[in-house]
Amino acid sequence: MERRKFLTGAAIAGAGVAAAPFAAPALAQERREMTVVSTWPRDFPGLGISAQRLCARITEVSEGRITVNYFAAGERVGAFDSFDEVASGNAQAYIGADYYWKGKHPGFAYFTSVPLGMTTVEWNAWIKFKGGQDLWDEMSGEFGLKALPCGATGTQMGGWFNKEVNSAEDFKGLKFRMPGLGGDVIAKLGASVVSLPGGQIYENLVSGAIDATEWVGPYNDYFLKFYEAAKYYYYPGMHEPGGGLAFGMNKSWWTSLTKWEQDLITVCCMEEHAAQYEEAQALNGEYLQKMITENGVVLKEFSDDVYDAFAEAAAAVFEETRAHSALATKIDDSFQMNLREIGGYQKIAEVAFSNQRNRVLGI
Helix, strand or coil, rough: CHHHHHHHHHHHHHHHHCCHHHCCCCCCCCEEEEEECCCCCCCEEEHHHHHHHHHHHHHHHCCEEEEEEEEEECCCHHHHHHHCCCCHCCCCCCEEEEHHHHHHHHHHHHHCCCCCCCCCCEEEEEHHHHHHHHHHHHHHCCCCCCEEEEECCCCCEEEECCCCCCHHHHHHHEEEEEHHHHHHHHCCCCCCCCCCCCCHHHHHHHHHHEEEEECHHHHHHHHCCHHHHCCEEEEEECCCCCCEEEEEEEHHHHHCHHHHHHHHHHHHHHHHHHHHHHHHHHHHHHHHHHHHHHCEEEEEEEEHHHHHHHHHHHHHHHHHHCCHHHHHHHHHHHHHHHHHHHHHHHHHHHHHHHHHHHHCCCC
């Protein structure tokens, strides 16, 4: 059932005609008001604009039969209160990154991104065709929720630093903003990890309350002006190689919907999931060059030694995650097996081609 919905949604979204198959049934539909809260500030470039676009799209495609009232972070509840607002039934859905909720259960992290994990393309394959959605449903269902993918940023940057990072030792004592299991990895290297919503990062970086931060990538980061507070911009981010964002709905509300309504919301989420990822790919290169040429940002790559330290710490974090519960182990088993299977093919297909293409074209 879920697989069929995803296949239908993906095909429709890809064709750019999401509205066509969703003409309202002949019988009059009950009109619904849907309250959506978000972890992003209003008009936030990239993530926030994507959330607003999705909510407007649901209203548009349903021809007002599902009217979405969108509240950005802080307008109804704080960013990190979104989960409880929806689980309690006070709102019908949240848009955010599920790894924010790892304190409720570490399994949530896998449904955003985990250290040294899947790229967005690999994660999509796992979610849609290799049982990931079923595990997400099981995970979310324990908290009275139903989640769908609704956005993706691709492989993220490693973060903004005021000093060079030449070895794992350089993380010791850093006050570093990083959520999810990636934050647990950095903590094992000796950093003091801070979790902040996006709208609060700049002020904390400028004031010195934090020494370093990750956010997303050049397109998103440019508008937050991190380059005013930190000079070194590192890549690639081990903490968030890909994955997706969540449209997390109150499960009781979701099950009260008609199939037409569920399918419509699913297709709109899948359309925006693709759009946000593609928008990031289209704009990241442009904004990276702007920051380098106009703002003096110094682009640096993490060394192999630093990545080896990341890997050692990540292995310990995954063992701790697995020890949490049978469900956490079940999720990690599926994720790690499919990472190696799907990633193994990517290695001889897209990755091998990209490496050779870039070599011969001098990219």
